[in-house]
Structures are given as C-alpha cells and as structure tokens.
Amino acid sequence: MNDLGLLDERKKFIREKKDGSCRGEMKCDANSVSGAVSQRACVYCGARVVLNPITDAFHIVHGPIGCASYTWDIRGSLSSGKDIYRNSFSTDLKEQDVIFGGEKKLEAAINEIVDHYHPKLIFVYATCIVGVIGDDVEAVCHRMSKLHNIRVIPVKSPGFSGNKAVGYKMACNAIMELIMPHKQVKKRYGVNILGDFNLAGELWIVKDYLRRMGIPVIASLTGDADYESLIEAPAAKLNIVQCAGSSTFLAKRMEEEMGIPYIKVSFYGIEDTVNSLLRVAEALDNKTARAIAEEFCSAEVNKLEEEMAEYRRSLEGKKAAIYVGGGFKAISLIRQFHSLGMEVTVVGTQTGKQEDYELIENLVNQETVIFDDANPAELEKFMREKGADILVGGVKERPLAYKLGIAFCDHNHERKHPLCGFDGVLNFTREIHHSMNHPVWNSIRFVS
Numbered sequence: 001m002n003d004l005g006l007l008d009e010r011k012k013f014i015r016e017k018k019d020g021s022c023r024g025e026m027k028c029d030a031n032s033v034s035g036a037v038s039q040r041a042c043v044y045c046g047a048r049v050v051l052n053p054i055t056d057a058f059h060i061v062h063g064p065i066g067c068a069s070y071t072w073d074i075r076g077s078l079s080s081g082k083d084i085y086r087n088s089f090s091t092d093l094k095e096q097d098v099i100f101g102g103e104k105k106l107e108a109a110i111n112e113i114v115d116h117y118h119p120k121l122i123f124v125y126a127t128c129i130v131g132v133i134g135d136d137v138e139a140v141c142h143r144m145s146k147l148h149n150i151r152v153i154p155v156k157s158p159g160f161s162g163n164k165a166v167g168y169k170m171a172c173n174a175i176m177e178l179i180m181p182h183k184q185v186k187k188r189y190g191v192n193i194l195g196d197f198n199l200a201g202e203l204w205i206v207k208d209y210l211r212r213m214g215i216p217v218i219a220s221l222t223g224d225a226d227y228e229s230l231i232e233a234p235a236a237k238l239n240i241v242q243c244a245g246s247s248t249f250l251a252k253r254m255e256e257e258m259g260i261p262y263i264k265v266s267f268y269g270i271e272d273t274v275n276s277l278l279r280v281a282e283a284l285d286n287k288t289a290r291a292i293a294e295e296f297c298s299a300e301v302n303k304l305e306e307e308m309a310e311y312r313r314s315l316e317g318k319k320a321a322i323y324v325g326g327g328f329k330a331i332s333l334i335r336q337f338h339s340l341g342m343e344v345t346v347v348g349t350q351t352g353k354q355e356d357y358e359l360i361e362n363l364v365n366q367e368t369v370i371f372d373d374a375n376p377a378e379l380e381k382f383m384r385e386k387g388a389d390i391l392v393g394g395v396k397e398r399p400l401a402y403k404l405g406i407a408f409c410d411h412n413h414e415r416k417h418p419l420c421g422f423d424g425v426l427n428f429t430r431e432i433h434h435s436m437n438h439p440v441w442n443s444i445r446f447v448s
C-alpha cells in the first residue's frame with residue numbers, strides 16, 4: 001500500500017489485508033482526527049438520524065438556524081400516516097441569546113408549538129452553542145413537560161461532544177426516557193424492530209415478511225413510529241436490531257432494564273435476509289414461523305435467480321468500493337457483491353466497531369483496503385489504487401465518485417427505492433448494473 005498523502009494519525013485507522021490478515025488491531029469507534037476532514041457527521045446529526053423518523057414527534061433544534069438544515073428532506077423516511085416530522089423547528093439562536101442565554105427562547109418555542117399543534121411528544125436537541133453557553137435544557141424540558149402535561153425530552157447532542165456514534169447513544173437515551181414510564185405494560189407475543197428508519201418504505205417490506213410468518217410487530221424504532229406505538233415497545237418478547245451501529249445501545253438497555261432479549265439482523269442481500277428471518281423464528285422458538293419462512297424464502301430466491309442471471313454476466317469480475325455508515329451494512333454488501341461474482345477491494349464505515357472490522361477482514365480478499373472514518377482524499381487514493389469500478393456510499397460520496405469517473409450507488413438515506421429484502425436485491429443489482437454499464441462512461445474523459 002502506497003502511504004503517500006496519508007496523515008500519520010490516520011494510519012492506525014487503515015489496514016490492508018495481506019497474507020490472510022490485516023496484522024494488528026485497527027483503530028475505530030473513536031473521535032475523528034483533527035484536520036482529516038472526516039466524511040462523518042456530528043453528534044447532533046447522529047441523534048437526528050435515529051429520532052427524526054418518529055412521525056408525530058416535534059423536533060426542536062435548540063441552536064442557530066444552520067443546524068436545523070438537517071431535516072426530513074435529506075432523510076426520506078416514509079410514514080404511513082402522520083407527517084409532522086417533515087417540518088423542522090428551531091430556536092434560531094442569535095448573538096444576543098449567546099450572551100444572555102437561550103432558555104427563554106426555548107420555552108417560548110415549546111409554548112408556541114403546544115398552542116398551535118397540541119403535541120404529545122417534543123424532542124429538544126442541544127447543539128454546539130447550547131453546550132458552550134450552558135443552557136439547562138433538561139430543566140426547561142422538565143418544566144415544560146409538567147406545565148403542559150406532555151412529554152418534552154432533551155437530547156444531549158452538542159456537535160463537539162464526540163462523534164456521530166455518540167449522537168446515536170444520546171438518541172437511544174432519549175427513547176429510553178420516553179418508554180421507561182411504560183415499562184410495566186403487559187407482555188405480549190411480538191417483536192420490536194430497532195434501527196430500521198423506513199427509508200423508501202423498507203420497514204414495510206420487513207414487516208410484511210414477519211406478517212407472513214405470523215409474527216406481530218409491536219413497535220418500530222424508529223421508522224414509521226408514532227408516540228402511541230413507541231410506548232408499547234416494552235411489551236415485546238424480542239428486539240430485532242437491523243442497524244446495529246445506531247441501535248445496539250438501545251437494545252442492550254432494553255435487555256438490561258426491561259428484560260427484552262435482542263438479536264442482530266440484516267435484511268440486505270439474499271443470504272442475510274434468509275438467515276435473519278430464520279433466526280427471528282428461532283429466537284421466538286416458533287417452528288411454524290420458521291417453516292413458513294423457509295417456504296417463501298425458497299420461492300423468492302428461485303424467482304430472483306432467474307432475473308439475476310443476466311445482470312451477473314455483466315458484473316462478474318468487476319471491483320467494488322464500499323463506504324457506508326455502519327458495519328452491518330458493509331458486511332451485507334460484501335456478501336452481496338460476492339454473490340454477483342464481484343470483488344470488494346476497498347471497504348470502510350463511519351461508525352463500525354471492532355467486531356465488525358474483524359468480520360469484514362475475514363470476508364474480503366487479499367489486498368483489500370479496510371478503513372474507518374475516511375476522508376475524501378483517502379477514498380480517492382484507494383479507489384484509484386485498487387481500480388474500483390463502482391462506489392457504494394451516501395450523498396457525500398456521490399460527487400467524488402463521479403469526478404473520478406467511477407459508477408455510484410446510493411445506499412444511504414436519500415435513496416428513493418428500497419434496497420432491503422428480496423425486492424431490494426433486484427433493485428440493488430439493477431442499479432449497480434445500470435450505473436456501471438452506462439454508455440456515459442464511454443463518452444467522457446477524466447483528467448487525473
């Protein structure tokens with residue numbers, strides 16, 4: 001690996017598989033290196049990722065208006081009914097508020113929302129400047145909850161207080177604060193789905209599979225969720241965790257404090273979808289559900305194989321780069337590319353954990369570069385060196401790929417078609433095929 005251009009402090013976050021291993025532990029789950037211009041978002045954005053999909057919640061961003069630009073419009077989680085979550089509310093803190101404090105403005109914002117909309121649930125996000133000036137957001141939320149007899153929950157998310165993964169934790173704590181008073185709700189048969197944000201309706205695909213297996217979904221956290229369904233979450237027998245990076249902390253707290261066990265799943269790719277459905281049935285000790293899942297999975301896989309054969313011919317032998325949010329998605333994507341006869345030569349995540357990277361190391365071929373919390377310069381360097389034909393990433397990676405003349409597939413929050421379950425496998429394969437084999441690549445020239 002040519003290390004020209006890498007910051008010394010970043011080298012610990014990057015490994016190349018050689019002679020069967022990456023030799024030595026890779027640094028991850030840490031704050032970004034100063035000056036490295038990480039692709040990763042801030043603590044507040046991490047919290048918003050998890051909480052924003054709650055469809056009837058009011059999200060007040062206590063801070064300058066710029067922080068509030070992170071809205072539904074760049075997330076796209078779908079709702080089956082309510083849509084208040086598509087609005088963004090901000091206290092729009094200015095210089096005067098920084099000098100004299102913003103608590104009064106926050107109280108006024110909450111009062112205004114209560115007067116106009118009669119909400120049941122408000123989240124208040126503390127941003128960087130609130131962390132600096134020291135507004136007591138918790139005390140304001142507590143006071144306003146009592147005054148209006150509704151839930152007003154603080155989210156401790158100043159952007160500088162860690163990294164995006166810390167924001168996930170803060171959101172999980174806020175959810176626990178919401179559901180803990182309902183801990184004693186009567187248990188019933190069914191599961192909660194954690195870490196699915198119903199992007200392009202993906203949650204509905206998973207729910208349909210579970211419905212066919214006779215397994216009710218009690219609450220989804222947080223895709224297509226609302227206040228009434230969330231407070232039922234403590235009734236579930238099992239938590240199934242799709243986005244492990246964002247929601248394992250919540251699953252662990254629910255296990256410890258409510259006695260609900262959890263399993264990690266992934267509904268991306270054929271192999272992971274089938275395995276996950278069978279594991280859910282096993283975790284519930286439901287042999288009938290398992291038999292149903294086996295039957296319909298087998299039918300779906302057979303149907304898919306025919307349609308996939310043609311795409312596979314055009315994709316075999318090509319090279320892919322992956323840079324996504326969490327480890328679970330990267331792992332599923334590696335398996336998906338392998339099933340298409342493609343090689344993964346570069347793979348990284350924003351918030352992967354040590355165990356994710358160990359599994360990734362086992363799955364990839366020799367000379368694959370694995371990195372955590374990358375920046376654009378590193379992505380460019382390794383995609384060029386490894387000759388990637390396509391990059392799978394999010395909105396921030398798209399222009400980089402196109403500038404380098406590399407095909408791109410959006411696997412993040414802005415996508416408009418589902419990529420999970422069996423339908424998602426076909427959508428994903430089609431997109432990979434169309435992006436890589438588009439005639440535009442023959443008509444443009446790139447300057448290196």
Ligand code: SF4
Nearest residue numbers: 042044067127128159
């Ligand atoms: S880093 Fe701070 S100021 Fe920037 S968006 Fe995040 S919370 Fe707002």
